[in-house]
Amino acid sequence: MALGLIGKKVGxxxxxxxxxxxxxxxxxxDVKGNTFAQIKTEDxxxxxxxxxxxxxxxxxxxxxxxxxxxxxxxxxxxxIRYNHSGDLPANIDVGVSRSTDGGRTWSDVKIAIDxxxxxxxxxxxxxxxxxxxxxxxxxGRIWVAxxxxxxxxxxxxxxxxxxxxxxxxxxxAYSDDDGLTWSRPINITEQTKNxxxxxxxxxxxxxxxxxxxxxxxxxxxWDGKGVPWSTIVYSKDRGKTWHCGTGVNQxxxxxxxxxxxxxxxxxxxxxxxxxxxxxxVTKDLGQTWEKHPTNRTAQLKEPVCQGSLLxxxxxxxxxxxxxxSNPNTTSGRSHMTLKASTNDAGSWPEDKxxxxxxxxxxxxxxxxxxxxxxxxxxxxxxxxxxxxKIPYKDVLNAKNAR
Numbered sequence: 001m002a003l004g005l006i007g008k009k010v011g012x013x014x015x016x017x018x019x020x021x022x023x024x025x026x027x028x029x030d031v032k033g034n035t036f037a038q039i040k041t042e043d044x045x046x047x048x049x050x051x052x053x054x055x056x057x058x059x060x061x062x063x064x065x066x067x068x069x070x071x072x073x074x075x076x077x078x079x080i081r082y083n084h085s086g087d088l089p090a091n092i093d094v095g096v097s098r099s100t101d102g103g104r105t106w107s108d109v110k111i112a113i114d115x116x117x118x119x120x121x122x123x124x125x126x127x128x129x130x131x132x133x134x135x136x137x138x139x140g141r142i143w144v145a146x147x148x149x150x151x152x153x154x155x156x157x158x159x160x161x162x163x164x165x166x167x168x169x170x171x172x173a174y175s176d177d178d179g180l181t182w183s184r185p186i187n188i189t190e191q192t193k194n195x196x197x198x199x200x201x202x203x204x205x206x207x208x209x210x211x212x213x214x215x216x217x218x219x220x221x222w223d224g225k226g227v228p229w230s231t232i233v234y235s236k237d238r239g240k241t242w243h244c245g246t247g248v249n250q251x252x253x254x255x256x257x258x259x260x261x262x263x264x265x266x267x268x269x270x271x272x273x274x275x276x277x278x279x280x281v282t283k284d285l286g287q288t289w290e291k292h293p294t295n296r297t298a299q300l301k302e303p304v305c306q307g308s309l310l311x312x313x314x315x316x317x318x319x320x321x322x323x324x325s326n327p328n329t330t331s332g333r334s335h336m337t338l339k340a341s342t343n344d345a346g347s348w349p350e351d352k353x354x355x356x357x358x359x360x361x362x363x364x365x366x367x368x369x370x371x372x373x374x375x376x377x378x379x380x381x382x383x384x385x386x387x388x389k390i391p392y393k394d395v396l397n398a399k400n401a402r
Contacts, residue, residue, distance in 0.1 A: 074099040074368060075179045076378050077112060077144055078385065079129040088153035088168075089126030094146050098179050102370050103387050111182075112144050113173045118185040122164060125150045128171065128185075132217050134207030136238060142175045143239060145217050147201035148187070157199040159224045162189050168199045170219070174239065192233055192244040198222040200244060202233065203254040205308050205366045210259045214285070215239060218255040218267060221247065230255040230269035230278065232286045245286015249278045256309035258322060261344050266292065268300070268309045268324065275330050276301050279345075292345075299348040300339075303329050303363070310367040311345075312375065315392045318342055323395070325365040325377055328353065333363030336379055340395045351399035356388055357381060 080095040094113035097106040115128040128148040135142050147153060148171045150164035157167035169189045173182045193200040200221040207217040219233045221244070229247025236243075248255075248267050255269035265285065269278040277300040279292040294300055300307075307326030315321045322345040328337035340352040362380035370376040374389045 072100075072102070072371060073178050074103055074370065074376060075133060075142065076106065076366075076385070076387070077131040077133050079131070080109065080111070081129075088129050088147065089149040089151075092127035092129040094128055094131045094144060094173075096144075096179055096182075099387075102374070103376050103389050106387075112175075112179075113146050113148075113171065113182070113185050115148060118148050118169075118171055118187065119150065119164060122150060125164075126153075130202065130204045132202045132205050132207055134209060134215060134217065136213075136215060137209045138213050139238060140176070140178075141239070142179055143207065143215065143217075144173050144175075144182070145202035145207070145233075146171055146173075148185070152199075154199055154201075154222065157222070159196055159198045162193050162195055167193075168201055170201050170233070172239070172242075188233075188242045191242050193221070194244070196224050198224065198226060200233075203230070203256065204306060204364065205254075205256050206310065206368065208257055208259055210265075211263065213238070216257055216259075216265060216285075218257045218269075219244065220253050220255065223247075227251065228253045228272070230267055232257060232265065232267065232282075234285050243285075245282065246289070248280035248282075248286075248289045252278045254306040256307060258309050258311040258345070260311075261320065266309075266345055268307060270302065270304060270306055271296075272304060274302070274304045277307065294345065294347065300324065300326075301328060301330050303327055303331050303333055305333055305363040306365070308365045308367045308377070309345075310369070310375070312369050312392075314372065315396075316372060318392065318396055320344065321392060321396070323367055323375060324348065325367055325379070327363040328355070332360060334358060334360045336361070336363070336365065336381075338367075338375075338377065338390060338395050340392075340398075342396070352395055354390070354395040354398040356390065357386070 076097045080093045082091045093111050095109045096112040099106045113128050115125045126149040128146050131144050131146045133144050148169040153168045171185045171187050173185050175182050203218040215235045217233045220228050220230050222228050227250050230252035231245045231247050233244050251272040252269040255267050257267050264281050264283045267280050271278045276296045279295040280289040281292050282289050310323045313320050322341040324339045327333045328335045336357040338354045339348045341348050361382050365379035368376045377388050
């Protein structure tokens with residue numbers, strides 16, 4: 001294998017060769033600006049490669065999907081609830097804010113999905129919200145999924161008809177410029193929803209891009225009897241077409257997914273029975289599910305609330321770490337806690353539980369890597385959205401902080 005560095009010519013000089021007594025002309029090259037911009041591995045990307053960057057470059061001269069990769073931009077998506085704090089159906093759009101400094105400051109609110117632009121010919125609608133976000137790591141395209149309520153959201157949706165007049169709709173939008181601008185919304189309800197179900201929509205939080213490029217959002221459908229089932233919606237062709245899996249367990253709703261080291265997908269779901277989480281694993285993109293050993297255990301207690309799940313590779317001193325955030329209670333939404341697993345979500349030992357907000361709040365959260373040493377958590381507290389930047393070492397050594 002050939003090895004090399006990228007450099008910039010800065011001039012010419014001569015060196016004296018003592019053995020021959022000759023003056024040898026040489027080129028002086030500056031190589032001090034070499035950095036590893038990206039590392040590709042066969043396990044994750046299907047091939048081994050290193051992307052080397054050198055020197056500074058104007059942002060305008062960098063391809064837009066690459067710009068966010070180099071800058072490490074953070075994107076937060078959320079509901080803009082104009083008139084009140086209630087859920088859909090209501091006057092709601094999907095908003096987005098960007099941070100290019102690791103979460104220290106955030107841009108003003110912009111609209112990622114405007115409900116009036118989904119199907120203008122249908123006239124007035126009743127909001128779009130509960131967004132989820134993922135990044136296609138192959139192309140840099142950013143996808144946002146949301147539920148659109150033309151007439152109905154969850155309540156009032158009917159089976160037997162996938163039209164906007166009959167049920168809530170699953171819609172997507174994408175950005176190719178690091179979240180600055182967004183495409184017109186795309187309705188994928190007809191592609192993904194079984195007509196026997198009342199509704200199909202995403203779970204709020206993060207989606208994933210798998211090693212083979214498959215894009216996956218956690219989702220839920222309500223069957224013909226109105227029973228909710230967590231599942232996944234996925235695309236194997238860069239978002240051109242989308243498909244839906246089967247339900248992991250009845251009475252499950254908002255969920256999050258990760259890809260395990262063996263290539264299977266884990267779903268971690270809110271359960272209406274309360275007390276603890278439903279955890280399942282699929283090896284065939286949701287066509288079949290198996291219960292995971294952490295399913296319905298006290299390691300993952302919950303008060304019937306959304307939670308966030310994130311797998312991070314290359315954490316200094318730990319390697320692969322899986323993180324989970326939710327209200328660590330069985331009653332009431334308080335004690336927001338970050339938990340870490342160092343065995344691919346096989347267990348969640350208490351010495352790796354970090355309490356980050358004990359106050360009562362709304363309890364929803366979303367995790368994202370900030371840099372090689374920190375994870376970010378965006379969460380709802382008492383009437384506000386908060387962002388914390390937490391060192392991985394703090395949760396991995398949480399026992400020492402007690």
